[in-house]
Amino acid sequence: DIVMTQSPDSLAVSLGERATINCKSSQTILYRSNNKSCLAWYQQKPRQPPKLLISWASTRASGVPDRFSGSGSGTDFTLTISSLQAEDVAVYYCQQYYNTPRYTFGQGTKLEI
Amino acid sequence: EVQLVESGGGLVQPGGSLRLSCAASGFTFGSFAMNWVRQAPGKGLEWVSGISGSGGSTYYADSVEGRFTISRDNSKNTLFLQMNSLRAEDTAVYYCAKLGTPNWNSPLEYWGQGTLVTVSS
Numbered sequence: 698d699i700v701m702t703q704s705p706d707s708l709a710v711s712l713g714e715r716a717t718i719n720c721k722s723s724q725t726i727l728y729r730s731n732n733k734s735c736l737a738w739y740q741q742k743p744r745q746p747p748k749l750l751i752s753w754a755s756t757r758a759s760g761v762p763d764r765f766s767g768s769g770s771g772t773d774f775t776l777t778i779s780s781l782q783a784e785d786v787a788v789y790y791c792q793q794y795y796n797t798p799r800y801t802f803g804q805g806t807k808l809e810i
Numbered sequence: 811e812v813q814l815v816e817s818g819g820g821l822v823q824p825g826g827s828l829r830l831s832c833a834a835s836g837f838t839f840g841s842f843a844m845n846w847v848r849q850a851p852g853k854g855l856e857w858v859s860g861i862s863g864s865g866g867s868t869y870y871a872d873s874v875e876g877r878f879t880i881s882r883d884n885s886k887n888t889l890f891l892q893m894n895s896l897r898a899e900d901t902a903v904y905y906c907a908k909l910g911t912p913n914w915n916s917p918l919e920y921w922g923q924g925t926l927v928t929v930s931s
Binding site (some may be wrong): 699728730735737739745746747748749752758761790792795797798799800801803804805 | 842845847854855856857860869871880905910914915916917918919922923924
């Protein structure tokens with residue numbers, strides 16, 4: 698299975714500041730059919746299911762604020778929140794959907810104010 | 811609007827069985843593969859099982875292979891997970907999740923609210 702490793706495990710950022718979360722896959726997850734990486738980011742708030750934020754490493758899901766952005770390719774990926782808002786406090790997970798359907802997730806990054 | 815509603819969770823003794831259901835609406839159910847993902851208390855997300863749109867192909871995580879069975883009834887827009895020989899480590903919230911497209915190489919775009927399974931004596 699592809700191992701996804703996130704860093705850091707937790708992060709404290711001031712309101713209005715930038716938050717950066719990293720994700721590394723144990724092998725390339727480039728989908729040759731569209732030349733994009735099979736990498737998604739999810740946000741999970743307490744007592745809620747995960748919510749899709751980003752797919753294909755950099756495509757925001759419908760309704761996701763543009764302060765959220767994804768980047769990276771190959772095996773190294775980043776989720777950036779450009780200006781942290783109070784409602785962004787959550788746990789963030791990366792996930793690969795290259796090795797289907799044995800999807801794997803990172804261990805999660807807890808983001809606090 | 812896509813809706814996924816899980817049911818069937820509860821408290822069960824080690825070695826026991828439980829059947830989870832996920833009622834789907836708002837999309838052409840039989841056109842999409844479906845998945846179960848679980849989350850142990852205070853832990854991360856773990857993919858458990860997936861099934862193709864027709865139901866003809868099924869897949870399992872090593873941790874549940876041989877104990878869990880995924881199935882679907884496309885006439886009733888319902889996904890199932892039969893869980894046998896349950897262990898304490900199966901304690902988790904179980905989510906039903908739908909891919910964003912009919913292609914397996916797609917993110918999990920929609921999630922249900924989850925149902926809690928507790929395995930304890």
